[in-house]
Amino acid sequence: MRKRRLGRTDIEVTELGLGGLFVSSYGGEYEQSRDAVRKAVALGVNYIDTAPGYFNSEEVLGSILKDVQEPIVLSTKLGGRPTPFDPRDADGLLRSVEQSLRFLHRDRIDVLMVHEPDRPGQYDWWTDPAEVHGPVLDVLEKLKKDGVVGYTGLGGTTVYEMARLADTGKFDVLLTAFNYNALWREAEIDLLPAAMKHDMGIVIGSPLQQGALARRFDDEVNRGARWLSSPRREQFKQLYRLLDDAGMSITELAFRFVISDPRISTVLMGARSEAEVEQNIAAANKGPLPEDMKKRLDEIAAMVPFRPFEEPFALPFGNPGYKGAGKA
Numbered sequence: 001m002r003k004r005r006l007g008r009t010d011i012e013v014t015e016l017g018l019g020g021l022f023v024s025s026y027g028g029e030y031e032q033s034r035d036a037v038r039k040a041v042a043l044g045v046n047y048i049d050t051a052p053g054y055f056n057s058e059e060v061l062g063s064i065l066k067d068v069q070e071p072i073v074l075s076t077k078l079g080g081r082p083t084p085f086d087p088r089d090a091d092g093l094l095r096s097v098e099q100s101l102r103f104l105h106r107d108r109i110d111v112l113m114v115h116e117p118d119r120p121g122q123y124d125w126w127t128d129p130a131e132v133h134g135p136v137l138d139v140l141e142k143l144k145k146d147g148v149v150g151y152t153g154l155g156g157t158t159v160y161e162m163a164r165l166a167d168t169g170k171f172d173v174l175l176t177a178f179n180y181n182a183l184w185r186e187a188e189i190d191l192l193p194a195a196m197k198h199d200m201g202i203v204i205g206s207p208l209q210q211g212a213l214a215r216r217f218d219d220e221v222n223r224g225a226r227w228l229s230s231p232r233r234e235q236f237k238q239l240y241r242l243l244d245d246a247g248m249s250i251t252e253l254a255f256r257f258v259i260s261d262p263r264i265s266t267v268l269m270g271a272r273s274e275a276e277v278e279q280n281i282a283a284a285n286k287g288p289l290p291e292d293m294k295k296r297l298d299e300i301a302a303m304v305p306f307r308p309f310e311e312p313f314a315l316p317f318g319n320p321g322y323k324g325a326g327k328a
Contacts, residue, residue, distance in 0.1 A: 001044035001285065006073075006265045007201030009151045009172055011110065013047040013073055015259045016284040018277075019205060019268035020050030023064075024057035027272045037064045039274040041072070043281045047266050049175065049203065050104075051077035051115055051155070052096060058103035066105040075173070075203075076100050077155055078136060079115030079123055087123040090135040097143060111173050111201075112143065113153035118161040132168045153201075163190035169198045175268075177205030178313075182257040183235060184209055185301050196263055204258050204267040212315040213254045216240060220317055227322060229308040238300045246293060252283035257297060260288035 003012040018040050023033045037048075048065075050057045058076060065072060079087070081096045101107060114136055116122040126134040143149040153173030156162045166174055174195045180187035181204070195202050208214040221228070221236045228236075243250055258267040269280040289297070316322035 001046075001281065002287075003046070004265050005201070006047075006111075006151075007173060007195075008199040009111075009201055011073055011151070011201070013201075013266045014045050015266060016045060016255070016281055017047035017049060017203065017266040017268045018045055019270045020048060020057040020061055021054045022270050022272045023050070024055040024060055026055045026057075030060060030063075032273055033060050034064050035274045036271050036277050037061065038068070039277045040269075040271070040281070041068055041070050043277070045277075045281070046071065047073045047075075047203075049075045049205075049268055051079065051113075052081040052100065053077070053079055053115060058100055062102075062104040062106075073110045074104065074106065075111035075113060075153065075175075076104070076109055077113045077115035078139075085123070087125045088127065088135045090139050093136060093139045094143075097139075097148065101148075108148060108150065109143075110150045111153050112140065112149040112151075113155040113173065113175060114140075114171075115155050116157070117154055117165055118156035118158040132165060132170065137170065151201075153203075159186045159189065159191050163194040166191065166194040166198065166200060171200065173201040173203060175203040175205060178209065180204050180258070181207045181209050182213060182254050182297060183239065183301050183304070184307075186306065192263055201265040202263055204264055206270070207254050207258050207267050208251065208270070210314040212317060213250055216243070216250055217317040224320070225317065227310070227312065227316065227324065229304075229311060231304045232308060232311065235300055235303045238303065239297075242293070242296055242300065249283075251279065252286065253289070253293075253297070255280055255283040256286060256289045257294075259284055260294055 001014045003014055006013045023037060027033060050061055078093055078096055082092050086092055117125050125136050126132055140152045151172035154165055154171050155175040157178050159179050176187055221233060258264055271277040271280055
């Protein structure tokens with residue numbers, strides 16, 4: 001699998017990485033996760049991302065990876081542990097890292113990210129929000145100085161607040177999800193430029209937009225899903241026509257779109273099984289999309305440049321009982 005530079009770090013990562021959320025009790029049985037991880041590594045994947053907030057993902061990954069001989073670039077996060085969680089408790093943050101190291105069977109973390117520093121009310125990391133100061137920065141600096149952490153990062157899901165944090169230049173890597181994929185492009189406005197300004201490694205999560213791009217929903221797009229705005233409905237119709245013309249699956253298009261962007265270091269697959277791993281890697285190995293297809297896809301994405309006001313955060317395709325906000 002092809003590799004790319006992870007921004008200003010000295011690390012090279014594969015174009016396709018593995019997200020750890022589904023490598024946990026949330027994703028399925030241990031044996032299923034083990035087989036998926038082993039298949040990904042066997043097929044060349046060298047970047048894996050996890051977090052204390054991903055159920056028991058760290059523990060599961062540690063159990064699997066302790067027997068893997070191939071070099072793996074591993075990122076995890078600060079946030080949500082210990083409970084009750086105080087994001088300004090330096091001792092608690094250090095204990096969380098110690099727990100991560102125990103779970104992962106490692107003595108060093110390649111990339112340690114601040115998790116959800118951007119959502120209002122999620123975690124109150126900063127004693128000085130305007131200047132982006134807080135005990136977590138002292139903790140990260142100490143861990144880097146001690147050799148426990150190689151590089152630091154931000155992991156979040158918003159666009160403009162994350163752009164402000166990235167523009168401080170205080171972090172090496174950016175992980176962003178739900179805002180940069182085949183149809184959702186808002187990260188292009190401020191977030192990706194801010195990361196590029198500081199030569200941050202850019203990791204893209206949720207290339208399948210929480211399942212909306214994981215498979216086709218022709219019946220709902222054409223005849224159902226009352227919650228779909230008319231611009232979004234027409235956008236999906238145009239996307240499906242593009243797929244028909246190209247003879248391409250929607251998942252292949254989704255992965256190949258992200259790796260078509262040379263700014264992106266790696267894109268995370270949320271694979272739950274060996275079969276999904278094989279499918280995603282086969283798609284990525286086909287390389288960037290043809291230029292004419294990229295141009296047409298850009299035109300389709302531009303049909304809905306911003307999320308419609310009433311659109312659910314996770315599109316409830318496959319849920320015929322969904323009637324409105326808060327009922328997914």
